[in-house]
Amino acid sequence: MHKFRWRLTLIFIVIIGCSMVLAGVYMAKLLETSYKDALVINMERELKLIIATIDWNHGGNDEEKERYYTEQARRLKDSAAARITVIRTDGRVIGESDEEPVQMNNHLDREEVKQAQKDGLGHSVRYSKTLGHNMLYVAMPIGTSADNAGYLRLATDLRDVENAVHKLWLFLLLGLGLLFLIAGGISFRIAYGLTRPFDKMIRVARQLSHMNYKSRVPVRRKDEIGDLGHAINTMADSLEQQMNRILENEGRMKAVLEGLINGVLMIDKDGRIALLNRSAEKILGFRQEELLGRQYQHANLAPELTELIAMCFGSMDQIRDERTLYFPEEVLLEINLRPMVIGGEDFAGILIVLHDITAVRRLERMRSEFVANVSHELKTPVASVKGFAETLLAGALKDEETAKSFLQIIYDESERLNRLIGDILDLSKIESKRVPLQLSPVHLNSFMDHTLQMLAPEAQKKNIELKLQVEEDLYMEADEDRLRQIMINLLSNGISYTPDGGKVSVTVQAMNVVNGEDPENIRFVIADTGIGIPRKDLPRIFERFYRVDKARSRSSGGTGLGLSIVKHLVELHKGHISVESEVGAGSRFIIELPVLH
Template sequence: MKPFRIRLTIILMALIGISMTGAGITMAQLFKDSHISVLEENMSREIKLLSGTFSFMDTSSPDALNYYTEQAEKISSLTGSRVTFITKQGRVIGDSEKNPREMDNHSTREEELLAAKEGIGRAIRYSDTLDREMMYVAGSVSSAQGFDGYIRLSMGLDTVTEGLNRAWMIMAGGLVLLFIAATLVSYKVASSMTSPLEQITRVARRITDLDYDARVPMKRKDEIGQLATAINAMADSLQAQLKTIRDNEDLLQSVLDNMTGGIVMINAEGEIALLNRAAERLLDVKNSEMTGHSYKEIKHHYELTRLIDDGVSAGVPVHEERSIYNPVERIVRLDGVPMIQDGCSRGMLFLLQEVTEIRRLEKMRSEFVANVSHELKTPVAAVKGFAETLLGGGVTDEKTARSFLQIIYDENERLNRLIGDILELSKIESKRVQLECSPIHLIEFFDSVLETLSKVAEKKKITLSSDVPAELFIEGDEDKLRQIFMNLLSNAINYTQDGGNVRVTVVSIQKKDGTESVRFTVSDTGMGIPRKDLPRIFERFYRVDKARSRSSGGTGLGLSIVKHLVELHRGSINVESDLGIGSSFILELPLLQEENQ
């Protein structure tokens, strides 16, 4: 802004200088014209005075030339002017400066011509005789003494020029002083005009640099003050709008970052414009690395990339599922829609949702329904078959009839157990089961459980034993824990040959994070579980030895119920087994349950 201030000062100074110079020239011209006019009037009066008081001589007299020359010299010494006597015919008969005999005819001189017409004539011209600029004033004079001609007075303009030069000197000095004063005033005026503009410009630049807190501290009421007020109002409006935009951006970013589905936005040029966190995790890429690059660079998901390419190329909605491997197989549903604005395509927006778990649950549901149907069908078919035989009268032997009735009764019991386990598992999986926790003295708890199973173990001559610390307590739902260990111990007894051992071991564990837990180990010396079956034994209706499981009265849901009840207590369960040696089920439960559990 300072160069502008300097330019403005120079312009003001130039205007003042031009004005002062023009005024000076005008004043000088007026001074010169006024001075010449005064000289002319004085010389005219002198001519008139001479015409009335001068003693004229007849111009035809032989002494006329000498007489008029002498008189001209006398008058010149008195007036300080050059005096010339000229006849009507233009002949010079007397001059105070030069010999009349050597002077040419003056009949054509401008001042004589004007004097002949108007009585008084004036002319200013350069005199070759005197070698300077002269002013000539001639008056027409006619005398009874025999003079009929002109009296001409002339005076050099040196005095006028000298006066004019002195005036110019004085004026120049005044102009210099005035110019200096004008310079200071101009600079101050320019500063008063540009300083507020400089301040406004600085604030405008700060606003341009996104500093929306900048304001113009100005209270003026003039146009500049109104401009400052407008700048401040604009900054307030921009700040409010920017805050709204940032709040909306933060809200949108928060929504995108916390969406469970992946969002991929592809612009009209086929470049990735946006990837949210879910898409980054799903595709195993980084938003910072992929933004601005072609979607075709997602090369390690070929099937997905090809589906995106089909949607982008055709510009039509896409609704498909594809499997990706990252590193395990994951099923992804891709929904893509074209982004249309003002009739023009802006690219496509894709929503990626992992449906692996949904499809797994759907498969499990289908398998569950099929397994339930199969498990229910077996006892129902048995009951129906034996009942039809009895009703048909084909069995007359009472012992055989009672055998059939016992089978019907056993199958009915098995059916009841199966239905009960299905209902129990359904309640647990739907989170409708609430724990009623209380302190449990574990040694008393296992004494009770083992006593309940002792009769079954005695029939197979299986030894039941436990190793439980005498003073160890745990917080949990006693009924649910009883259900867990009754299932585990019953399975251990069922799958252990006669004369084997089943043992329960309990130890307290201190974890690194300071929390305490209790580890339970239910081990047997049974047939063991093949390694290939270990990952699936907690699945519903999964049996290692299907024939033996049914013969033992198992429903195939026991271990699945156990796993859910353990997880309900925020615990974990694992199994270790060797064929022909035995199996060990290892449970780890927290010593204390959370209050909201």
């Protein structure tokens, strides 16, 4: 184990050292190249400036030209910070800032001159025997290729670049030495830590046995020990995935069961209650804690349900039946019992689904009653119209007064029939929510004045006093047509069922006013001094076709749908209606509607 530890440490040191050396060489080379490229660019700029400054068409013989260009080169040397050489097209040096031109060799074969002749700019690096160090040479043609007067060359010292590279190497070597020391310590520590992986594996195995499936072995090796760690981790992953899948399926099934509106009850093969959802708790009137694990015969279930469970255990067939349970409240249930078989052979218990059909049956009964009532209400005026028409056809037309009386009855019954059909259609639209409210601001003072004026002739016939009390400048948001329909229905009923000389009053007031702010609700109170409604009939007066006094209702021309329409219109306005009445003293209908929707 010690040899492995030292070998691993040495590998880390070699890897780190090689990486640092390669990085240092790359950085030194990059620095040197970048510096040289920058020098070439600057020297190219200097060359262009010098070429533009010197007169290259200077006359005279070769000696005079050499003297002139040498003077110019030495004059510009300090400003260019470089050695300047003027080369003729045949390679002869005719101007030099540092040496005598006559003592210099032909420069036509210099690499930078060849490149300048070919590409318009040339540069090269080589060792200068005269100066004893490397120099960078940059050459450029003087003039165009057609009237080329020679080449101008600049040479600069590369000692600054070499010194920078030397400093980089020194820094690299010092850093590498320090890094070797640090890497050696860290590598030894890592190697020492990797020699004890079995402790971690044993610890992870113990945690897995205690159902901590998130525990893992930190594997950093690729040998047999690393393979063992991977195998333990793979086993832990598989266990964790299976447990997560089981928990997910369990949670999904629980969410589905709790979200069902039907009650679900499961009895295992031994007759114990194994499962029930929230809907089943509500239907049966027991909590899970009171039923789970108990025998169904001793769980105090409804006798009707216990009987069906026993029948299913006895026949092992699916059973569907409708039974009424009376605890905790009366409810009509559709009960489905199905034996559960696992693998096609093993009996696992009975699944019971409880479906509350009380509302469905009530709606069916209401629908049947409505059809019967409509048929009955339609039959009466139709029979009257038919009977009087037959009488007229049989010869009553000859008696003018009798004929006129019969025709008036036929007309009144047809009007009643028309009102009945209109109310039925109106109620159908309102109940099916096919009447959208056209909300707008309503000034209640003028609204109620206009409504009472519409009913004034009807009240005057019976000498009934109409009284109105409305707070000043009271507004609300409502469907004005529907609100007027509510008021007219209630006021017409009050007028119809109030004896001659009575009184019908309307009071409108703001409710829930806090600190002088706008009210939240408006209360309408329609009161009369009529015959009143018996207490036993008050809960049913808003039902369709319900009449307290059928003879009086028919004589007044009512359809039996007015109050039902009123109730639905009030609820469409998000309001509430109630009634107070005393036989012989009159009735009070109280409506509260929100100011804003």
